[in-house]
Amino acid sequence: MSDAPLTGVLIAAGLLVAMLALSLFMSRPSWPYHPGGARGYVMDMLLYLFLPVIPMLVCVLGFTLLVQFRPELESDTARFVLLGIAVVGLLGARRLPMVAAAQNRVRAARNARYEAMQK
Numbered sequence: 001m002s003d004a005p006l007t008g009v010l011i012a013a014g015l016l017v018a019m020l021a022l023s024l025f026m027s028r029p030s031w032p033y034h035p036g037g038a039r040g041y042v043m044d045m046l047l048y049l050f051l052p053v054i055p056m057l058v059c060v061l062g063f064t065l066l067v068q069f070r071p072e073l074e075s076d077t078a079r080f081v082l083l084g085i086a087v088v089g090l091l092g093a094r095r096l097p098m099v100a101a102a103q104n105r106v107r108a109a110r111n112a113r114y115e116a117m118q119k
Contacts, residue, residue, distance in 0.1 A: 006065075009064055030106075030112075051099055056086035
């Protein structure tokens with residue numbers, strides 16, 4: 001068994017965490033303008049950035065583990081079906097009411113910060 005596919009999944013997860021950390025660091029001036037304060041802003045960012053990606057990570061990790069144990073199931077068709085399921089999961093999760101509300105609160109905090117800078 002090769003560790004290359006699992007390494008790829010770990011690298012992708014690491015890049016996702018790095019992207020979130022950079023996004024949180026760059027948006028730090030907007031934290032006071034969020035209704036829930038800094039903690040609320042961070043929780044909303046986690047919710048609207050990570051929750052939609054979870055179905056994709058589950059699909060990719062599940063397929064990677066399945067292929068590790070049953071290599072005959074690996075094919076281009078299976079990869080394209082997996083990609084379709086992951087994209088539908090990503091788009092569907094973005095439409096969940098709690099994710100949309102979190103995204104709206106983050107946008108409102110950013111807009112309030114920009115309006116405060118204009119004064």
